[in-house]
């Protein structure tokens with residue numbers, strides 16, 4: 001597994017406003033969207049392309065286009081949904097699958113409640129969207145499922161990661177074709193499993209609290 005923490009002043013600037021508890025939901029959603037587009041630029045650095053010949057108004061030349069099968073983007077519901085538009089803005093031809101996962105707030109274990117994805121992901125590059133890599137449980141479960149279906153290149157795009165979650169991912173996904181792209185690596189998890197300093201509950205900050 002590879003970890004790439006994006007070091008860019010625009011990313012740091014937007015993340016600072018996202019973290020601020022005074023930022024309202026509408027602004028939070030807009031900033032998360034913009035931040036994901038910046039992260040997507042880094043996350044797609046190795047997206048597969050093939051050579052094509054084209055004719056410009058001046059001459060012939062050789063360029064590239066994205067290959068088939070098309071990349072698959074998988075937001076993890078609920079909070080990953082707030083990252084979808086920012087990602088497909090850079091990858092408009094990607095297909096979109098969905099994984100609904102929920103974390104038990106006492107055991108911190110992740111379980112899957114909805115899956116909408118192709119059965120066969122052989123040869124596919126997959127981009128998984130989940131804002132918070134906290135304990136790593138949700139992402140490990142999701143990424144294993146994608147690789148079980150044949151995905152051979154999986155990138156998790158997250159807004160924040162905790163060292164504890166990265167350790168779990170490195171242990172559970174050693175030797176797999178997984179890359180994590182994050183806007184920051186924070187200090188630690190607290191007793192409730194929240195990232196410190198973090199930004200709070202990403203789903204609640206985006207969509208409000210649902211009981």
Ligand code: URA
Pocket residue numbers: 132134193194195196198199200201202203
């Ligand atoms: N999920 C969140 O939304 N926030 C955290 O800090 C950890 C997990």
